[in-house]
Amino acid sequence: MEQAEIGLIGLGVMGSNLALNIAEKGNRIAVFNRTPARTKEFVAEAGDLAGNIIGCETIEEFVAAIRPPRPIIIMIKAGDAVDQQMELLKPHLSANDIMIDAGNANFHDTIRRFDNLKDSGLTFIGMGVSGGEEGARHGPSIMVGGTEDSWKRVEKVLTSISAKFNDDPCVAWLGTDGAGHFVKTIHNGIEYADMQMIAEIYGILRDGLGMSAAEIGDVFGQWNKGRLNSYLIEISEKVLKATDPITGQPMVDVIVDAAGQKGTGKWSVIEAQNLGIAATGIEAAVAGRVLSSQKKEREAAEKIFGLPKPAEKPHDGMAFLADLESALLAAKIAAYAQGFAVMAAASKEFGWSLPMPTIAKIWREGCIIRSQFLDEITSAFTKEPDVANLIVTPAFSQMVKDTDAALRRVVSYAALSGLPVPALASALSYFDSYRRGRGTANLIQAQRDFFGAHGFERVDGKEYHHGPWGSGASIY
Ligand SMILES: NC(=O)C1=CN([C@@H]2O[C@H](COP(=O)(O)OP(=O)(O)OC[C@H]3O[C@@H](n4cnc5c(N)ncnc54)[C@H](OP(=O)(O)O)[C@@H]3O)[C@@H](O)[C@H]2O)C=CC1
Numbered sequence: 001m002e003q004a005e006i007g008l009i010g011l012g013v014m015g016s017n018l019a020l021n022i023a024e025k026g027n028r029i030a031v032f033n034r035t036p037a038r039t040k041e042f043v044a045e046a047g048d049l050a051g052n053i054i055g056c057e058t059i060e061e062f063v064a065a066i067r068p069p070r071p072i073i074i075m076i077k078a079g080d081a082v083d084q085q086m087e088l089l090k091p092h093l094s095a096n097d098i099m100i101d102a103g104n105a106n107f108h109d110t111i112r113r114f115d116n117l118k119d120s121g122l123t124f125i126g127m128g129v130s131g132g133e134e135g136a137r138h139g140p141s142i143m144v145g146g147t148e149d150s151w152k153r154v155e156k157v158l159t160s161i162s163a164k165f166n167d168d169p170c171v172a173w174l175g176t177d178g179a180g181h182f183v184k185t186i187h188n189g190i191e192y193a194d195m196q197m198i199a200e201i202y203g204i205l206r207d208g209l210g211m212s213a214a215e216i217g218d219v220f221g222q223w224n225k226g227r228l229n230s231y232l233i234e235i236s237e238k239v240l241k242a243t244d245p246i247t248g249q250p251m252v253d254v255i256v257d258a259a260g261q262k263g264t265g266k267w268s269v270i271e272a273q274n275l276g277i278a279a280t281g282i283e284a285a286v287a288g289r290v291l292s293s294q295k296k297e298r299e300a301a302e303k304i305f306g307l308p309k310p311a312e313k314p315h316d317g318m319a320f321l322a323d324l325e326s327a328l329l330a331a332k333i334a335a336y337a338q339g340f341a342v343m344a345a346a347s348k349e350f351g352w353s354l355p356m357p358t359i360a361k362i363w364r365e366g367c368i369i370r371s372q373f374l375d376e377i378t379s380a381f382t383k384e385p386d387v388a389n390l391i392v393t394p395a396f397s398q399m400v401k402d403t404d405a406a407l408r409r410v411v412s413y414a415a416l417s418g419l420p421v422p423a424l425a426s427a428l429s430y431f432d433s434y435r436r437g438r439g440t441a442n443l444i445q446a447q448r449d450f451f452g453a454h455g456f457e458r459v460d461g462k463e464y465h466h467g468p469w470g471s472g473a474s475i476y
């Protein structure tokens with residue numbers, strides 16, 4: 001039997017769709033799944049594509065079915081499962097074979113796996129894949145980390161299966177070892193912020209203005225034709241207009257308001273903190289999911305405090321809807337600017353030289369945060385690849401100037417109505433902090449010096465000084 005050019009392990013949601021995508025693009029692929037019944041089922045359901053697929057029930061059979069040197073994609077549950085799978089695979093591989101972890105790995109694990117294989121003759125690629133089930137099947141955005149040589153060996157097949165924005169493939173080599181998985185993690189962090197902000201706007205429309213799910217869906221449908229055009233707004237409209245087949249209620253109204261999370265948002269926040277970058281939108285989104293999951297506590301608290309009466313409805317409903325649209329854009333700018341700032345800091349820290357314009361480019365199609373907005377980010381970074389913060393580029397500073405007043409009005413309305421908008425409010429505070437040359441940390445420095453003799457810099461000199469705090473202060 002003719003050998004396959006590539007192998008794939010893990011026929012779950014992502015792996016099975018990626019395998020069909022690879023087969024459809026004319027590549028012969030061998031597949032293996034821990035539970036063999038799934039492999040049989042997958043091949044049986046592959047239809048016309050089955051001719052390009054070799055289903056294997058054992059690892060030995062799987063490895064033998066791929067032409068050396070073998071590129072092998074591992075698309076399984078992230079974490080220990082990947083280490084276990086790699087250990088099972090390793091003894092069967094030969095020099096120059098490449099193991100490609102395509103799951104949502106923590107980039108620290110990717111660096112460790114990359115280093116562990118360095119002297120083995122085998123190669124490791126850590127590859128972020130975004131786009132969910134549909135993306136995997138018809139064209140995901142792919143973020144590759146590893147050696148440049150290993151990238152060149154898989155570039156052709158990855159380019160063939162990736163999403164395309166116009167004719168540009170949404171796949172790129174972003175740097176060594178953990179670069180690809182780091183960028184995927186921040187992609188997901190931004191995804192969390194974007195989703196949280198959309199949910200907060202939904203909350204204002206539902207609980208402040210009293211709109212039905214379908215009416216809110218219409219609003220998002222309108223916005224999707226404008227500056228907020230994006231996959232997440234598009235699916236929000238579809239979700240809000242869907243009906244529960246069991247009760248006939250809007251589907252969204254019968255879903256428990258407790259969000260799951262698998263780790264990438266939390267990792268984004270941890271890395272941002274480690275790198276000293278304020279990623280307030282992502283932090284708010286992760287905290288928002290945590291609070292959402294404390295449903296019983298929230299219900300008990302509502303019994304104690306009740307809910308505040310919503311503020312008086314805005315007199316000009318249409319103007320307020322326009323404010324909400326602008327507010328969402330303003331907050332989105334803050335979250336994306338923060339995400340890119342985290343990547344810039346990581347690039348320096350880990351020596352990756354992450355290409356910001358390329359990252360924005362490969363997020364324009366295929367991935368969950370794909371949008372028109374990312375094309376504008378691509379243009380801004382192409383003009384100024386090393387800019388400190390996206391919000392100071394000419395295009396984005398103008399957008400902020402055009403929208404920040406609306407964000408202020410929306411956050412004020414939400415605060416007066418007792419409606420939680422942690423991500424929108426964090427974006428406003430971020431702008432207000434970032435653009436204010438003289439802040440209030442002088443008082444914090446004085447307090448630190450008072451209780452801990454930490455010293456402070458004076459506005460009229462560079463050396464550290466202590467204040468005249470008198471008795472009771474720790475320096476006396
Ligand atoms: N779903 C999504 O939208 C996206 C997911 N990802 C990432 O892709 C990866 C796969 O996700 P997804 O396809 O959704 O997951 P699924 O739950 O659909 O599938 C999980 C797969 O992992 C296999 N598996 C689990 N544990 C082990 C193990 N110990 N050893 C070997 N195989 C194991 C399962 O095999 P078995 O059938 O035997 O249980 C199955 O093939 C994850 O890292 C996920 O975070 C990335 C982008 C988007």
Ligand SMILES: O=C(CO)[C@H](O)[C@H](O)COP(=O)(O)O
Binds near residue numbers: 262
């Ligand atoms: O990577 C993805 C999308 O880009 C996956 O869907 C991931 O599972 C999303 O994260 P979480 O489950 O934490 O919401």
